[in-house]
Amino acid sequence: MSNPHISLPQGSLEKQTTTLNLGPTHPATHGVFQNILEMDGERVVSAVPTVGYIHRAFEKIAERRPYYQIAPLTDRLNYCSSPINNMGWHLTTERLLGLQLPKRVEYLRVIIMELARISDHIICNGVVGVDTGAFTGFLYIMEFRELAYEIYEEVCGSRLTTNIGRVGGFERNFSNAAFEKIERFLKEFPKALKEFETLLVRNRIFIERTQGVGAITAERALNYGFTGPNLRAAGVDYDVRVAHPYSSYGDFKFDIPVGTTGDCYDRFLVRGEEMWQSLSIIRQALDKIQDLPADVYHADVPAYYLPDKSDVYTKMEALIYHFKIVMGETDILPGELYNAVEGANGELGFYVISDGGRSPYRLHFRRPCFIYYQAYPELIHGAMLADAVVCMSSLNLIAGELDA
Amino acid sequence: MTNEQIQSRLIEKFGEALTNFEESYGMLSFHAPKELNLKVLQFLYDDETLQFRFLTDITAVHYPDQVGAELAVVYHLQNLTTRTRLRFKIFTSVASPQVFTATRLYASANWMERETYDFFGIDFVGHPNLIRILNVDEMDYFPLRKEFPLEDQTRVDKDDDMFGR
Amino acid sequence: MARPVQYNTKIKTVEAPQGYSGEGFFATSFDKVIGMARANSIWPLPFATSCCGIEFMATMSAHYDLGRFGAERLGFTPRQCDLLMVMGTISKKMGPVLRQVYLQMAEPRWVIAVGACASSGGIFDTYSVLQGIDQVIPVDVYVPGCPPRPEAILDGFMRIQELVGQESLRRRHSDQYKALMNSYGIE
Numbered sequence: 001m002s003n004p005h006i007s008l009p010q011g012s013l014e015k016q017t018t019t020l021n022l023g024p025t026h027p028a029t030h031g032v033f034q035n036i037l038e039m040d041g042e043r044v045v046s047a048v049p050t051v052g053y054i055h056r057a058f059e060k061i062a063e064r065r066p067y068y069q070i071a072p073l074t075d076r077l078n079y080c081s082s083p084i085n086n087m088g089w090h091l092t093t094e095r096l097l098g099l100q101l102p103k104r105v106e107y108l109r110v111i112i113m114e115l116a117r118i119s120d121h122i123i124c125n126g127v128v129g130v131d132t133g134a135f136t137g138f139l140y141i142m143e144f145r146e147l148a149y150e151i152y153e154e155v156c157g158s159r160l161t162t163n164i165g166r167v168g169g170f171e172r173n174f175s176n177a178a179f180e181k182i183e184r185f186l187k188e189f190p191k192a193l194k195e196f197e198t199l200l201v202r203n204r205i206f207i208e209r210t211q212g213v214g215a216i217t218a219e220r221a222l223n224y225g226f227t228g229p230n231l232r233a234a235g236v237d238y239d240v241r242v243a244h245p246y247s248s249y250g251d252f253k254f255d256i257p258v259g260t261t262g263d264c265y266d267r268f269l270v271r272g273e274e275m276w277q278s279l280s281i282i283r284q285a286l287d288k289i290q291d292l293p294a295d296v297y298h299a300d301v302p303a304y305y306l307p308d309k310s311d312v313y314t315k316m317e318a319l320i321y322h323f324k325i326v327m328g329e330t331d332i333l334p335g336e337l338y339n340a341v342e343g344a345n346g347e348l349g350f351y352v353i354s355d356g357g358r359s360p361y362r363l364h365f366r367r368p369c370f371i372y373y374q375a376y377p378e379l380i381h382g383a384m385l386a387d388a389v390v391c392m393s394s395l396n397l398i399a400g401e402l403d404a
Numbered sequence: 405m406t407n408e409q410i411q412s413r414l415i416e417k418f419g420e421a422l423t424n425f426e427e428s429y430g431m432l433s434f435h436a437p438k439e440l441n442l443k444v445l446q447f448l449y450d451d452e453t454l455q456f457r458f459l460t461d462i463t464a465v466h467y468p469d470q471v472g473a474e475l476a477v478v479y480h481l482q483n484l485t486t487r488t489r490l491r492f493k494i495f496t497s498v499a500s501p502q503v504f505t506a507t508r509l510y511a512s513a514n515w516m517e518r519e520t521y522d523f524f525g526i527d528f529v530g531h532p533n534l535i536r537i538l539n540v541d542e543m544d545y546f547p548l549r550k551e552f553p554l555e556d557q558t559r560v561d562k563d564d565d566m567f568g569r
Numbered sequence: 570m571a572r573p574v575q576y577n578t579k580i581k582t583v584e585a586p587q588g589y590s591g592e593g594f595f596a597t598s599f600d601k602v603i604g605m606a607r608a609n610s611i612w613p614l615p616f617a618t619s620c621c622g623i624e625f626m627a628t629m630s631a632h633y634d635l636g637r638f639g640a641e642r643l644g645f646t647p648r649q650c651d652l653l654m655v656m657g658t659i660s661k662k663m664g665p666v667l668r669q670v671y672l673q674m675a676e677p678r679w680v681i682a683v684g685a686c687a688s689s690g691g692i693f694d695t696y697s698v699l700q701g702i703d704q705v706i707p708v709d710v711y712v713p714g715c716p717p718r719p720e721a722i723l724d725g726f727m728r729i730q731e732l733v734g735q736e737s738l739r740r741r742h743s744d745q746y747k748a749l750m751n752s753y754g755i756e
Binding site for chain 3: 024025026027031032052053054055056057060061072073075076079080123138139140142143145146149159160161399400403
Binding site: 051052055057059060061063064095096220222223224225236238243244335336337338339340347349351353361362364366370371372373374375403404 | 428429457461463465484489510512514515516523537538540
């Protein structure tokens with residue numbers, strides 16, 4: 001059946017289109033995304049994306065929970081880089097409370113956040129490789145995600161949904177083993193990353209498959225609300241870490257890589273370069289904490305930071321604080337705050353309205369990939385079906401974050 | 405560009421229409437009448453000194469106690485050259501939640517407004533495709549309004565008086 | 570001089586089932602042979618929706634290597650697979666899709682619910698989340714954790730292998746099994 005609403009490209013042989021349902025459980029969609037594609041032969045004429053297949057009502061849950069219990073929810077937003085989300089939420093709460101953190105805590109946070117950025121980009125770039133036919137690179141570089149996991153385990157005890165850190169600092173100090181593992185990561189990962197890039201960056205097949213695919217101009221990208229590496233690949237140097245420095249990012253020297261065409265190849269390169277920059281930031285942070293007292297891992301804010309367990313059993317004051325914090329009865333002044341961090345795939349914003357109660361009156365997450373995924377039909381218009389798959393994986397869409 | 409400059413420029417243009425100017429955590433915020441939401445957005449976009457051309461976010465808040473202005477639609481904007489953020493709100497009653505859509509100005513507003521509709525039932529007049537986005541189409545209420553329960557109502561095994569339900 | 574090729578000498582073969590053997594023959598029951606063959610060549614269908622899916626990626630890749638258990642071949646089509654691995658939150662919007670995928674699988678089929686969300690809804694006791702996939706399809710093994718560690722997923726997988734290996738050939742025709750299917754509205 002030919003569809004009167006669809007105009008076919010010039011020179012089209014067949015004068016009718018086919019409807020193709022891609023997803024929501026198609027393996028190439030890397031998540032639960034459904035697209036109803038209108039195909040003219042191999043070419044995509046139009047796409048209608050459907051989302052919401054793992055909508056979990058984070059915002060409603062957050063209205064029932066004390067502030068510190070929202071951190072585990074943020075884990076499950078962008079689960080490829082949960083530490084950034086955790087830190088984002090802690091930073092938001094701290095800004096709401098007006099807490100100042102010691103420098104060492106901020107540097108440690110930067111280390112963890114940049115590790116998370118690397119491990120997120122590992123998945124995204126690895127998967128772009130898989131979708132263009134290079135499974136080897138993915139298997140190879142996934143090994144280094146395991147190393148990053150081991151570091152998180154050393155710091156907080158869990159691998160993926162980390163719930164790392166607390167309001168006011170970390171739950172415990174970094175052990176020597178953690179620093180050793182970070183050193184090991186810094187030593188071994190650059191070699192692997194170099195090899196991974198050698199495998200793909202100048203690879204003829206990879207270039208042919210990604211260059212010019214899913215391109216977007218800077219103007220359209222801004223209009224579509226792109227942020228993060230996808231926006232930078234289009235040539236806009238907007239990075240929350242620099243534009244609105246949070247934590248201690250103002251103390252570090254790093255470059256923001258930008259692309260020119262905004263296609264899949266540029267997105268791949270931008271992510272690759274960001275990993276190198278993150279490695280350099282981690283190195284700088286490690287150097288900086290050398291001069292700082294090694295036993296500081298949280299701010300001295302007894303009203304908001306859980307006291308030591310031995311104090312809870314022996315000191316009245318500590319017991320009261322412990323009780324108040326655990327029951328979520330800490331005092332939070334009414335206020336309204338929008339705080340953003342640079343998530344691995346864009347600007348992750350927390351819009352919180354406090355009415356002075358134990359839980360936020362309203363909490364809204366600005367999820368970057370929810371906002372930029374709506375450009376997908378425009379990105380793949382006129383592209384081949386196989387290009388549509390590459391384009392989707394290079395956008396770094398995380399279903400859990402997108403559907404909130 | 406300071407928040408005072410933005411405020412005076414806005415008052416110059418809209419006069420008394422914009423109210424409740426305040427600065428919290430360094431961000432300027434104000435209230436606008438709901439008929440003017442597009443005019444304000446367009447002015448902020450076009451004005452040569454303001455240039456708020458990046459729509460960060462659209463969401464809504466439900467205040468059941470404010471009769472006649474139960475729903476607030478919140479816009480977050482950013483000027484990417486001076487890196488200034490701005491927030492403004494419009495209020496609408498829950499009985500007639502009609503608000504003009506920003507999709508003509510920002511392509512990104514499309515899904516943000518669909519999400520806001522899905523959660524709060526705000527009817528964005530002129531939206532090209534205002535249907536539910538995250539929830540199932542059959543849903544007959546707007547779950548983030550305060551009167552609706554969070555929990556899944558089909559569950560019977562959680563009835564602990566102290567902790568569960 | 571060392572050989573240029575190295576052979577893996579640490580191969581562990583599955584033990585032969587109980588039976589009678591004599592010169593030139595080995596007799597045992599069909600159940601056991603088929604069970605043994607099935608248990609060691611399971612084709613999983615990963616139905617990964619969220620966080621647990623990422624842990625499954627780790628389970629699949631080189632470090633934990635699910636392939637050691639005879640599940641090297643991930644089938645991405647329900648028609649060819651016999652183990653449905655549901656990993657991650659299943660929302661009410663996704664429920665019918667999951668059921669459809671289950672119905673498309675051929676008998677005998679097994680289901681493993683990986684993670685708290687798939688098992689019970691987990692922390693998401695909300696209006697949009699299905700409170701455990703056993704509301705729409707029967708489940709054989711539940712793996713707890715949010716998300717479970719790869720070791721836990723492997724353990725769940727080995728439990729499935731046990732079930733598969735011991736299953737009677739008549740089970741799928743029994744009245745009990747038919748009653749179970751009917752309770753889910755599946756003919």
